[in-house]
Amino acid sequence: MRRPIQRRLASTGWFRALRSRLVRWYEARRQTFPGRVLEILVRKFRNDEIAPRANAVAFNLTLSVFPAVIFLFTLIPYIPVSQFDTRIMLFLGQVLPAGIYAEIATTIYDIVSRPRGNLMSLGFLFALFAATNGMMAIMDAFNRSYRTRERRGFLRTRLIATALTVMLALVLLLAVVLLIVGNVVLDWITAHDVYHLLNGQVSVLLISLLQYAVVFFVFFTGLSTIYYVAPAIHERWNFFSIGALFAAVLCIGVTHVFSYYITNFASYNKLYGSIGTFIGLMIWFLLLSFIILLGFEVNVSIAEARRQRAAEAAGS
Structure with missing residues (x-):
């Protein structure tokens, strides 16, 4: 029953005209540079x-996260800013998903509260490795994407x-410093009520914009x-690339x-207990890994x- 209907539909003049227009539209878009990039990207995605x-990258990132925390907090004593570790934790709270950060913050505090060696200690070098x-x-x-x-x-x-x-x-660390400096400037602007234009809502908006700008700067x-x-091996595209953006x-x-x-x-903790947090963390890493690889594919396609x-x- 379906095939006679399909043949009858395909033989109608309006259907042939519509199909012809769609083919011409696709070919025209395909010849443009964005269309060509999209076509290459779809092919490479398949x-x-x-x-x-992305699964492999997410697994390795999950195993690397706590050694990275040890490495990061070993650098803090060499930065002359008071309560810098607390400020980093606040910044991580802005970057990490809220539910995940609330659960792993205790684990991170437990790790960083233990005595740490100097920059040449065996524990530091192992954490860095x-x-x-x-x-x-x-x-x-990346190399597999290039077949190299x-x-x-x-x-x-x-x-x-x-x-x-x-x-x-x-x-x-630089992002945290910028956030600290920005908050100091915003506090000064708010305290002096510059041009009598700022109120509490404007200050909150400026602080939120600053936080988003710093997070975007990091990524x-x-x-x-x-x-x-x-x-x-890759084409030497610009340092700040479209794929990175x-x-x-x-x-x-x-x-x-x-x-x-x-x-x-989500109810990871209700179903899996405390290990549910790490399941959520790995899912977040999986999403980020997929996006990182997709952004690289965008650069390759361009x-x-x-x-x-x-x-x-x-x-020609």
């Missing part, structure tokens, strides 16, 4: 097995992963550096949506589209 790689495993997984996923083998050698690759991990820690700068340095915005948005879901709907356009221009 062929590059992003989801399994363990913290780089997540970065190593990201680098491997890692030829930089184990030691050099580990050093690059270590440098990126240290850089991300420094970016996080955007960190992702830009990872995309630029981590792959073994796309991934940074998406990471912040997904984090807020996931935080809202955990706070209002580079490939530019190569195709250059080849067509050279051949």
Whole structure:
């Protein structure tokens, strides 16, 4: 019954005209640069097995998070800011999903309250080594996306992963410093009632905008550096790339949506007890890992589209 109806429908003039218009519209959009990038991105999304790689990256990030906390808080005594560890915890509370942070804050405080060695202690070096495993997984996923083998050698690759991990820690510390300075400036503006334009609501709005700007700075700068340095071979796109911007915005948005879901709907703790928090943490890492790999694929797709356009221009 269906096939006669389909044949009859396909033979009608209006259907053939509609199909012809849709084909012309698709071909026209396909020839534009954004359309070509989107076509390449969809093809790579199907062929590059992003989801399994995101699973591997999320697993390694979960194993790396607490060594990274030890590494980060070992650096704090060398920063001349009072109560800097407390300020970092407040900043982590803004970055992490609310339900997850409320549960792991006690664990983090327990870790950082224990005596820590100096920068050359064995425990610090082991924590740094363990913290780089997540970065190593990201680098491997990038190389697989390019279908390239890692030829930089184990030691050099580990050093690059270590440098990126240290850089991300420094970016996080810088973000906290910027947040502190920004709050001081906002307090001064509020206290002096500059031009008599500021009231309590405006001050709250400015503080919220500052917090979002700092969180965006952390994500955007960190992702830009990872995309630029981590792959073994890639087109030298700009340091601040479209893929990094796309991934940074998406990471912040997904984090807020996931935080809202955990706070209002999820019941991990009721079902799994205290381990439910780590399940939620791993799901969050999985979402972020998927977005990070997707942002990298955006950069790769843009580079490939530019190569195709250059080849067509050279051949014409």
